[in-house]
Amino acid sequence: METQNNDNNFSSHKIGMGEPVAEEVDKIRNTWEKFKNFAKTPKFKILAGIGVLIIILIIVIAVIAQIPANPKPPAPPLTPTPIASPTESPSINPQPISSESATLAKELHGLLFNNPDLSFPLLDWKISLTSK
Amino acid sequence: MKKFIIVLILTSLSVGVASADFAKAKDDLRFEFENYTKTHQEYAETRAKYAQFKTLPAETDAFEALKRVLADRSAVMSAYFAEFTEKLNETGGMSDSVRNDLISELTSERNYLAEFKRKALNAKNVEGAENLSSEFQNKMDGWQNITSKVKGVVFSSSIISIANRTSQLIGKVENALAGSKISDISDLNLRDEKIAQGKDKIRETKDLSSKSQSSFLTIKFDTRTFDTKRIEDKSRADSEKAKILLTDAITAVSEAARGF
Numbered sequence: 001m002e003t004q005n006n007d008n009n010f011s012s013h014k015i016g017m018g019e020p021v022a023e024e025v026d027k028i029r030n031t032w033e034k035f036k037n038f039a040k041t042p043k044f045k046i047l048a049g050i051g052v053l054i055i056i057l058i059i060v061i062a063v064i065a066q067i068p069a070n071p072k073p074p075a076p077p078l079t080p081t082p083i084a085s086p087t088e089s090p091s092i093n094p095q096p097i098s099s100e101s102a103t104l105a106k107e108l109h110g111l112l113f114n115n116p117d118l119s120f121p122l123l124d125w126k127i128s129l130t131s132k
Numbered sequence: 133m134k135k136f137i138i139v140l141i142l143t144s145l146s147v148g149v150a151s152a153d154f155a156k157a158k159d160d161l162r163f164e165f166e167n168y169t170k171t172h173q174e175y176a177e178t179r180a181k182y183a184q185f186k187t188l189p190a191e192t193d194a195f196e197a198l199k200r201v202l203a204d205r206s207a208v209m210s211a212y213f214a215e216f217t218e219k220l221n222e223t224g225g226m227s228d229s230v231r232n233d234l235i236s237e238l239t240s241e242r243n244y245l246a247e248f249k250r251k252a253l254n255a256k257n258v259e260g261a262e263n264l265s266s267e268f269q270n271k272m273d274g275w276q277n278i279t280s281k282v283k284g285v286v287f288s289s290s291i292i293s294i295a296n297r298t299s300q301l302i303g304k305v306e307n308a309l310a311g312s313k314i315s316d317i318s319d320l321n322l323r324d325e326k327i328a329q330g331k332d333k334i335r336e337t338k339d340l341s342s343k344s345q346s347s348f349l350t351i352k353f354d355t356r357t358f359d360t361k362r363i364e365d366k367s368r369a370d371s372e373k374a375k376i377l378l379t380d381a382i383t384a385v386s387e388a389a390r391g392f
Contacts, residue, residue: 097308097389100301105382108294108375113287113368117158118219120279121165121208124172125272127201127265129179129194129258 154218161211168204175201191258198261202252206268209275210245213238216282225292225341226285230349234282237353241278244271274353280364284348288341288371295337295378298385302330305389326388333381337374344370 038044175197182194217238220231248268255261305327314320347367351360 097301097304097392098386100304101298101382101386101389104294104298104301105379105386108291108378108382111287111290111294111375113283113371115283115286118216118279118283118286120276121161121212123168123205123208124201125269127175127198127205128262129182129191129198130262 151222154215154222157211157215157218161208161215164204164208164211168201168208171197171201171204195258195261198258198265199252199255202255202261202265202268203249206245206249206252210242210249212279213242213245216279219286220282223286223289223293225289225294225296226345230285230289230345234285237278238282241275273356276356277351277360278353280360281348281351284351284364284367284371285345288345288348288367288374291341291371291374291378292338292345295334295341295381298330298378298381299334301385301389302327302334305385305392308389308392323388323390326384330381330384330388333377333384337378337381340370340374340377344368344374 175194178190178194178197182190184190217235220226220234220238223231248264252261252264255264305323309320309323314323344367347363347370351363354360
């Protein structure tokens with residue numbers, strides 16, 4: 001008898017635990033249904049469109065902020081160009097002449113008649129088994 | 133302008149390729165020389181054993197080592213001539229016919245050496261190998277003459293090449309002066325004087341280098357005589373003088389281009 005009561009108590013306890021879970025599931029299902037219905041309304045579509053536009057606007061502003069403002073042209077020198085420093089057209093001379101002449105001087109200086117790279121190989125010219 | 137840029141790029145590329153070929157030829161020569169050094173060591177060791185024991189196995193070993201060292205020695209000379217060929221290819225200041233004639237001379241010697249190597253490796257007996265060795269030895273004078281000639285032509289031609297570039301630089305200095313705002317007449321006169329000096333020195337440099345180049349070209353593939361040595365010494369002295377003249381020319385141009 002006591003055992004039977006215990007069994008009844010246990011089964012009633014199990015039933016008591018199942019009821020709130022089902023209610024929760026129903027609640028969620030109802031909310032989802034409500035949301036789905038709301039998503040079909042024009043009001044939702046308008047709100048979503050505004051949201052997308054705001055995101056696009058934020059992206060555009062971020063991109064514009066990365067582009068530096070146009071640099072101002074440098075101010076003309078306050079002191080006049082010295083007479084001894086002639087101006088040249090860059091198309092005539094893209095590299096400073098002084099640097100070119102220094103290169104030529106260096107190249108000429110390094111030019112040797114007895115270039116070590118071209119020295120005659122030191123070979124044994126008298127290879128023989130019989131001669132002493 | 134586009135054409136100019138294309139020409140500039142192509143020129144730089146061709147110079148780069150030429151330098152790379154010379155560097156490769158240098159590496160090949162080093163490799164062949166190391167090879168020769170090893171086989172020469174083996175030859176010396178087997179030869180010493182043969183001289184000491186006089187046995188048939190010692191003779192066979194010495195003979196095999198002899199063939200290998202003869203072959204590797206010819207490979208060194210061939211690599212040396214290949215290096216000279218690449219040097220000629222990368223050097224300016226000489227006509228195509230001069231360059232081609234010299235390269236042809238070197239190629240002919242390399243062909244001889246390739247054949248020599250084949251014969252050395254196929255020698256049937258010690259006597260045959262030794263005859264080949266004597267033949268090789270008899271070529272030494274001619275090879276010294278040929279390399280001395282190419283070295284001289286390369287040296288004088290390099291001077292001519294730098295002189296040509298200095299002439300172009302003078303043109304640039306003149307253009308720059310024409311477009312400059314220099315109002316100091318004495319400064320302008322001084323610069324003009326330096327340009328004139330530079331031009332004179334370049335003219336002298338080119339005359340002397342061309343003379344020296346022609347003189348080097350008269351050296352023949354022959355035994356080394358007193359006359360050969362005299363030609364070499366005179367031509368070399370002329371080239372060295374031309375180098376000094378060109379150094380003065382570049383200094384004068386640098387002074388004329390002061391501040392540019």
